[in-house]
Amino acid sequence: MQDKTGSLRRIGTLLQRYVFLHRRSIIRVFDIGFWPVMDLLIWGFMMLYIQQTANTPLAETIIFLIGAMIAWDIHYRGQQAVTISLMEEIWTRNIVNILIAPLRLWEWVAASFLYGTLKVATVTLILGILAHLLYAFNLIQIGWVFLPLAASLLFFGWAIGLGTSGLLLRYGYAAEALIWGIPFLLQPFSCVFYPLEVLPVWAQGIARILPSTYAFEGLRQTLQGKAIPASLWAVLIGLNGFYLALGAGFFVFMFHRARATGRLGHLGQD
Amino acid sequence: MNANELAIEVRGLTHRYERSAGFAVEALDFEVRRGEIVGLLGPNGAGKTTTLHTVLGLLAPTAGVVRVFGRSPLLERMQVLGRINFASVDVHLPSNLLVEECLYIFSNLYGVSYRSERIRNLVERFDLKALRRQRVGSLSSGEHMRLKICKALLNSPELLILDEPTLSLDPYMAHRVRSLLKEIQSERQISILHTSHNMREVESFCDRILFLHHGRKIAEGPPSEVLARSKSRNLDELFIRVAVSGDIFDAG
């Protein structure tokens, strides 16, 4: 009997620990519902799209999906590489050695961009070869226009990566959920697997201010054999420039905040 | 005094961390001259690491001025950071690199000339030769600390900042490291600012000590002088007295 109440107390105490954790971190609460909701949205909108295109041969729809998946990975890996470079320095507690080396902030960022680009190029090559061998999906068939589309997704990935790196400087490990999650938060709105019209009107508003939406739209048009209008390129360049500037500004701001609060010297030690 | 003779000049340094009741460092004044070894002492939480971080430009203090070779470590980072270096118990080297890769990367970041000679020389001095092909993550804490000090000497710094450098070393290794640092210091007249809990170490190693308590400087001078003034038998006794009463003089 004694032991049973003891068990209850211990289990209750462990639960209480989670309450403490969640109470102080909205990010953790957010993490609970986030992934299931995002999955539901993506699959739900995709279903709507497939219903709408009932006349299109299924094979053609699938081709779109494979192309979209490879292109999405470019954006995602680009973002992750930037943030993971920072996270790795923090995990290994090497970050202070980097911060006290005669190294400019932008030089460090440039290295993480290049690291991201190399990763993306490798992954795209592997996926391209696999898709060709297994599913007769030919990336090269898309043509040279794939390069600027991929680059624009990569740039947006860098912009988001700078933003999530800024969060990491400010919130440390508590921001981890956001770092993995933000790209997927944007995914339903980026119209990766379906065109803009599938989204409800409120969501279209969000979609229109994301460069990724236009990149995937361009990809779909290319796969349908259409030419991409100059206006779409213009919007892509403008939006990417805007988000890169915003991401860089946010990162620099968070860096200075972390230096004023003293977090900078203690990164990875909490 | 000629400003050129100062490695570090700190005036009215004050810092209060976010959401913290008191000051971590308050109205601190001190300097470190060229070629001088200064020990920063004080109980846990006295503000030693906070002070070092302002010198390294890792922390923008709430108030006060910090100058390193007459320059601001915040506004003239590049000019300052190339001439100094830092090793700490709390800051590690990348665990996934080999010892020699690690030294190569850092010497390259600092633009060290005659890189391989420099690395070879330091590795030999710090008994790391046998460990060159070992992963940093697999080093014992003492070996890792020696590597950190090696890394901190790669760019032949004019000012070396050390946060509890001998904490993880056994007494023999601590002694070795101190003699090596002394040797290098006298060869090249570098300045050293270091924190320590080890009172005996400080006594023999430092030209001057600064005693901090609750972020304030409560004593300063050559170890023997501070001891004599406090009428303590040794620095251990002095340390305990400070921790208990916040003063170097006996309350009773």
Ligand SMILES: Nc1ncnc2c1ncn2[C@@H]1O[C@H](COP(=O)(O)OP(=O)(O)O)[C@@H](O)[C@H]1O
């Ligand atoms: N990032 C931080 N946020 C809030 N308080 C801090 C932070 N870092 C240190 N402190 C507090 O500032 C005081 C001085 O700390 P520190 O400089 O690390 O002392 P020491 O190195 O002498 O042990 C301590 O009371 C400590 O709790």
Ligand SMILES: [Mg+2]
């Ligand atoms: Mg400390």
